[in-house]
Amino acid sequence: MNLPAIGITAEYNPFHNGHRWQLQAIRGRFGNVPVIACMSGYFVQRGETALADPWTRAAMAVHAGVDLVLLLPSWHSLRSADYFAAGAVKTLTSTGLVSTLACGAEQSTSDSLAETAAWSLQEETQQQAAAGQNVTAAGPVLRRSLGNRSCTKP
Numbered sequence: 096m097n098l099p100a101i102g103i104t105a106e107y108n109p110f111h112n113g114h115r116w117q118l119q120a121i122r123g124r125f126g127n128v129p130v131i132a133c134m135s136g137y138f139v140q141r142g143e144t145a146l147a148d149p150w151t152r153a154a155m156a157v158h159a160g161v162d163l164v165l166l167l168p169s170w171h172s173l174r175s176a177d178y179f180a181a182g183a184v185k186t187l188t189s190t191g192l193v194s195t196l197a198c199g200a201e202q203s204t205s206d207s208l209a210e211t212a213a214w215s216l217q218e219e220t221q222q223q224a225a226a227g228q229n230v231t232a233a234g235p236v237l238r239r240s241l242g243n244r245s246c247t248k249p
Contacts, residue, residue, distance in 0.1 A: 099194035100129040103161070104183035106139045106172075107132075109146050110155035117199045118160040129162045131193055133183040135172035142173045165190070 101121055107114060121130060134156065136149045145152065153164040171182025187193040 100131050100162075100190075100192040101125060102184075102187035102193035102196045103130065103132040104167075104180055104187070104196070104198070105132045105134045105156070106145070107134055107152040107156055108139045110152060110159065113199060114156070115159050117197065121197050122160065125195070129192065130160060130197075131163045131165065131187060131190065132156055132161045133165045133167050133186045135167045135179070136169060138169060138173055140172060140174075140176060140179050 103117070103121075105114070118130065134149065134153060135145065137145055139145050149166060153161075156164050165186055167179070167183050167186060171178055171186075184196065187196070
């Protein structure tokens, strides 16, 4: 039985109430589906040292409701946000279990997030990437990785 799972890209550095709220919102919207998080290890985005080791941060996430925590390879987490996101999406989708990505935002409206996502998925961005131009947005990777599956804000 292939139960679709929700994927989350995370650092949990540190795990806080916003992360807990996101997990509760996912459960409220999607019910009791598996939640898989792809989390950075000893080093978080751009090479900063994590406040706690990955096992402690993963244990906090599992205690709050994440079913499985995958470690994001360092070569993705040591780089900028677009590489971080692309690596996490690739890691999550390679499981064959994740059908939906959930994301959190610090802003109260999702308009700018939706506009940015729409821009990054434009055909021109894909054409630039295919032509070898320096385009590193996670959008094209997201579209290729998820195919017809969805990226949903809880």
